[in-house]
Amino acid sequence: MKKAHVFRMAAATAAVAVAATACGGGSGASDANVDLGSGPAKAGTVKKDALKGVNLTFASYGGIYQDGQQKAAIDPFAAESGARVLQDGPTDYAKIKAQVDSGNVTWDVVDTDAIWGQAQCGKLLMPLDYTIIDKSNVPAGLASECGVPAMQYGMVLAYNKDRYGANPPKGWADFFDTARFPGKRAIPGIPNDPAPGPYEAALIADGVAPDKLFPLDVERANRKLTSVRSSLVFWKTGAESQQLLESGEADMVMLWSGRAYDAIKNGAKYDVQWNQFMPIMDVLGVPKGARNPKAAMALINYYLGAQQQAKLTELTSYSPIHTGAKPKLDALGSAFLTTSKERQAQALPIDAKWWAQNQHALVEKWSAWLGG
């Protein structure tokens, strides 16, 4: 869902960016003046009026997702803390680099891909202060040195009900079995974002045990992908993947769960095979050199509250990353909660750390395979 808006928002961003640099020029209060109160931080809270006169800019991926973030967490945070929070986007790694390199950081909190965030820890993103941010209710292992999860979703297998209804695909092995399941497949084809998805699915289909996936054998994965290439089409934006479902153009699609949810809600005759789905997260981080890191982290701490997370899920269909969040959802929405016990048991374990360490080499290999 999120990356879809990159194209559509590009033009708008230019204008917003100009406006943001023009008026986001200086935070009213410097770091030293910020008093966040005493005692341990509690997720979802901020000291009343602690950030009066502070300007912050929150950058995310736009669309329904960022609207949801704004309504669920950012606007209430602004109202309680007294800070003025501007929205900007879509997240653009090149812009973060430009801001950090030039020492003129206008984005205080950025929503990025989790693997990217981990790879840039200490480079473009600063370590987070966990005395300001309360991560006690974040599912174990998901918060890292430079990023806390912003939400969770998954890379899932959606299949055409009319075509495979009686005998649906059971997992990635069937996705790659074009003899038993004839039909067109779609997978993500974003040159600068291979993770996670095609490689893991190809290796599972080639017989690798789920717990032996990492380190990924990229050559083997590429061979498997090449073997079905004639049946593959590639989507490059979330909107395109959703369109493939709604037009019925591809019979099996590997796509982000948020997009599958939207398509099915719009009446696409598809179902999701949750077995072996791959959990993905966005993280919130603070760029190095941000003007008011304390205030930025106070915003992140507020964002992690149970109520905020429940509301975000209700508005966006993405899963909450607070263990106690209780969103009110219909049957379809509940089925798409990747953090539920049932879903967690079906998930393929993804080694984000390994991805972060090898991301660079993998992007090169992936874009070369795609371009060939």
Added chain:
Amino acid sequence: MAVVEKADRAPAPSVPTRGRTGRAPRERGAGRPAVLLIPALLLVAVFFAYPLATMLWRAFTEPDTGFGNFTWFFTTDANIDVLVRTFTTALWVTVVALLLSYPYAYAMTAAGPRGRTVLTLLVLVPFWTSLMVRTFAWVVILQDTGVLNKTLDLVGLGPVHLIRSQTGVVIGMVQLLMPFMVLPLYAVMSGIDRRYVQAARSLGARPLTAFAGVYLPLTLPGVAAGSLMVFVSALGFYITPALLGSPDDALISQQIVTQVNGLLQWGRGGAMGVVLLGMTLALLVLVALATRRTGKKVSL
């Protein structure tokens, strides 16, 4: 303040002085054009020359000083493939656009005033529509379950695979770039005296000979201008190939985005930009030389 003062003083010299009428204003104006250029030059310097220089600088200095980025570019097979594909796609787009635009521009010159207005609007209205909107429209038209394929199905011509192929990319880009071909062609054609063709016919030339020997050479400046504009614009296309093509139809601008936004390798991205710019400039020089020569031939 200064402006007001000048304005106050301005009328004085323009009062006609006996014997020197007309000279003074012209002299005063002689220094002006350069001054008038300053805002535009500043704009170009700040928003074009400076970023371009930065890109050049990065290409040779990031991450290490030297030709490392260029060596990488020319020794990586994938890059060469993309470069060749970029130029062949642009060439296809130019050829198809020319074949479609030439008769169209001719029809514009041949039509009556009302017909010409309609034909001109047909070119300009899509031209005024956002490129993104038109590209998405092509997605809807070209996809396997799209309008075009459904229609073809009805008449029994079966589904034709167009989207996510080079054909789809060329179709979309031709439609987007056609105005740049039609308008220069029309500008040249409307200035050609039709009686030359009549004269050739009256001297016994067949219609085709009259066209090839008289009309076509006269339109060559328009052909050159239109082709050049379409070709050069096509080299830098990003959104249309990204949406209508599959990743193996990617053009160089998409690879630049991968380097700049995905890998944050600005040196490599810069080097790719320099290669594209260099080749485009070389092409412009070649065409300039070629048209100068044919221009002489035509005038002889």
